[in-house]
Amino acid sequence: MKLFQDFLSLFLQDKCPLCDRPGVNVVCNDCDRQLHQTKLVNPKRYWRGDLPLFAWGQYDGILKRAIAAMKYNNHPQLGQWLGTQLGLQWRQSFPHLSTLTVVPIPMHPEKQKQRGFNQAELIARQFARVSKLRYSPRILRRTKATQALFELTVPQRQQELQQAFSLDLQGTQKLPKQPILLIDDIYTTGTTAAEAQRTLTKAGLKVYGIGTIATPKKETSRR
Ligand SMILES: [Zn+2]
Numbered sequence: 665m666k667l668f669q670d671f672l673s674l675f676l677q678d679k680c681p682l683c684d685r686p687g688v689n690v691v692c693n694d695c696d697r698q699l700h701q702t703k704l705v706n707p708k709r710y711w712r713g714d715l716p717l718f719a720w721g722q723y724d725g726i727l728k729r730a731i732a733a734m735k736y737n738n739h740p741q742l743g744q745w746l747g748t749q750l751g752l753q754w755r756q757s758f759p760h761l762s763t764l765t766v767v768p769i770p771m772h773p774e775k776q777k778q779r780g781f782n783q784a785e786l787i788a789r790q791f792a793r794v795s796k797l798r799y800s801p802r803i804l805r806r807t808k809a810t811q812a813l814f815e816l817t818v819p820q821r822q823q824e825l826q827q828a829f830s831l832d833l834q835g836t837q838k839l840p841k842q843p844i845l846l847i848d849d850i851y852t853t854g855t856t857a858a859e860a861q862r863t864l865t866k867a868g869l870k871v872y873g874i875g876t877i878a879t880p881k882k883e884t885s886r887r
Pocket residue numbers: 680681682683684685691692693694695696
């Protein structure tokens with residue numbers, strides 16, 4: 665099986681998942697450049713309030729396509745690429761912050777089985793590597809299989825996500841003393857992040873903020 669996968673990867677791995685151009689590492693130079701154009705001018709723009717948000721790019725155009733390709737067309741390597749970008753951006757924005765524990769927003773086990781991976785985990789693992797922060801994937805569990813949230817209003821989302829998470833007490837030998845930085849692929853209304861934060865806070869843990877690849881919030885009035 666391993667040999668067969670290696671054999672396949674000879675042909676499959678070197679194509680850009682966004683434009684099918686051959687001979688690339690993860691994405692081709694052209695898509696790389698276009699993706700970088702979606703970057704927020706100020707990733708700390710939403711870094712305030714009860715749950716500060718650190719975001720890499722605008723959820724639109726090619727970045728939206730890249731996230732969809734990663735999730736729905738089975739391109740987990742995009743998760744690594746995106747996690748690297750988020751990590752580099754973080755290091756630039758917070759060069760002296762080293763005492764955080766990185767925790768991905770978990771996916772319901774059944775959904776993860778279907779997809780084969782949790783994109784937030786891929787992004788968070790790579791992010792932690794690049795930003796040199798501690799990585800703890802087994803702190804939160806998704807205990808409720810929620811329906812797709814994008815069609816729901818904010819109150820409906822809140823209702824749907826109520827008690828969607830619990831602490832993973834089997835996987836966690838020790839709960840972290842360091843504040844937690846949550847990681848997810850997209851931040852829209854913040855309902856998911858807030859529910860995860862609520863679960864962690866109830867257990868006495870401190871949530872420092874959330875880092876995401878993309879947000880549809882519009883960067884209109886630039887500082
Ligand atoms: Zn490309």
